[in-house]
Amino acid sequence: MDQRQEIPAWVIKRLFNRGIMGMIVPREYGGGFGITSYNRVLFRMVSAHQSIGCGAIILFGTEAQKNVFFPL
Structure with missing residues (x-):
């Protein structure tokens, strides 16, 4: 990641799948971390x-x- 100065798509996908990219988004919009x-x-x-x-x-x-x- 450092050498290419980019985050691979698979990393971003995992962050979304685990809900991390929407941590502060309200539940009614698909978020939901307490x-x-x-x-x-x-x-x-x-x-x-x-x-x-x-x-x-x-x-x-x-x-x-x-x-x-x-x-x-």
């Missing part, structure tokens, strides 16, 4: 960013990178 499910998805997204992004900078980043990307 607030708990919505928060679980957001938690997983943030968790991934924290462990992948921040973890890599902590382990391998320079002090300059840490000063740019981390809050004080």
Whole structure:
């Protein structure tokens, strides 16, 4: 995905099939995630960013990178 700078159609299709692309859409329009499910998805997204992004900078980043990307 990074090299081609595009998200494959199969990924988008799975997101739609799982209801993720319509999380905040009201049920009467085909959506239907409750607030708990919505928060679980957001938690997983943030968790991934924290462990992948921040973890890599902590382990391998320079002090300059840490000063740019981390809050004080």
